[in-house]
Amino acid sequence: MNTKFIALSSFHRLICTPIYFNSLPINLFHPSWYIFSPRAFLCTALACFETLSQELSKLDIGNDLNEPKDSTDVLRKWGCSESDIFKIFSGRKSIEAMGVVKLQSKLNTLSDIGINPSELVKIINCRPHFLSNRIKCLDERLEFFRELFGSREEILKAIVKNPSLLTYDLQGKMRPIVEMYERVGVSKMELSSMLVTRPTVIPRSTLDEKKMSLIRTGVTQDCKMFKHVTVLFAISRSETIHKKIAYLEKFVM
Structure with a gap:
């Protein structure tokens, strides 16, 4: 006892x-x-x-004990392999020095979109400062992408190809550009494929009356090449267009 x-x-x-x-x-x-x-x-x-x-x-x-200690630990817990982490940090000290909380927040946002570690590596290679940029109006932006691209797979393909789609001004730049193309006869479906192949469509597109008159002179709206010609003219400067036309008139026509 x-x-x-x-x-x-x-x-x-x-x-x-x-x-x-x-x-x-x-x-x-x-x-x-x-x-x-x-x-x-x-x-x-x-x-x-x-x-x-x-x-x-x-x-x-x-x-x-489970809290990440640094950026490397954050990426590792997010699912990145050692090879992925090496590629992400390679020559990019700003990412390596990024605070744990800030990086976690960024990666959580990317997870909500559906981006995985291998896709993040491709994005960083294309846009080294991508993680330093702020993604505004995420829910509204994703809804806009669903209207524009349709499926989730197409949205991811477009983002990986052109990561700046997540950082462009949604109300001040993206919506007005899409509406501009719709007014001249380029549908959202047609434009979505161009956004994947030509990442400069959003930041560089302008269509004035001079450009439109040149487009109408060469192709009609029911022509299969109409969307390609319209986008090509929209992202090009007027001086460049005139030089190319002059070249064609001189050596081709």
């Missing part, structure tokens, strides 16, 4: 001494309980362990 009493007393001190266990019902471990009633002690111990478990979950003890 003395041996059991010493063991149980040691167990009592082990469980109830730490400061974060102060809220536990320590008085339930009164020695008289388990000396004269082992069953009462066991019931009390089970109740204490249940309370202990609840307190630990509130304190969230141990979770800090």
Whole structure:
């Protein structure tokens, strides 16, 4: 009995001494309980362990061990292989020095879009400062992409090909450009394929009356080449267009 009493007393001190266990019902471990009633002690111990478990979950003890320590750890936990991490960091100290919280937020956003580690490597190779740019109006932007590209697969293909689609001004640039093309007869479906093959469509497109008159002179709206000619003229400067036309008139026609 003395041996059991010493063991149980040691167990009592082990469980109830730490400061974060102060809220536990320590008085339930009164020695008289388990000396004269082992069953009462066991019931009390089970109740204490249940309370202990609840307190630990509130304190969230141990979770800090799973927190990433640096950018490398963040990328690793996101699913990047060592090869992916090497490619992402290669010559890009700004990413390596990026804060843990900021990088986690960026990667969570990319996960919501559906971008995986291998696609991120392709994006970084294309746009080295991509992770430094802020993605605004994400939900509205994705809804706009669904209207423009249709399927999720096509949206991802367009973003990987032209990551700037996530950073262009949605209301001030992207919507007006798409509406401009629709007014001259280029549908969203036709334009979506051009956005994948020609990443400069959004930032460089302008259509004035001079350009439109040149387009109408060469092709009609029902021509299969109409969308290609329209986009090509829209992203080109007027001076460049006139030089090319002059060249064709001189050497081809």
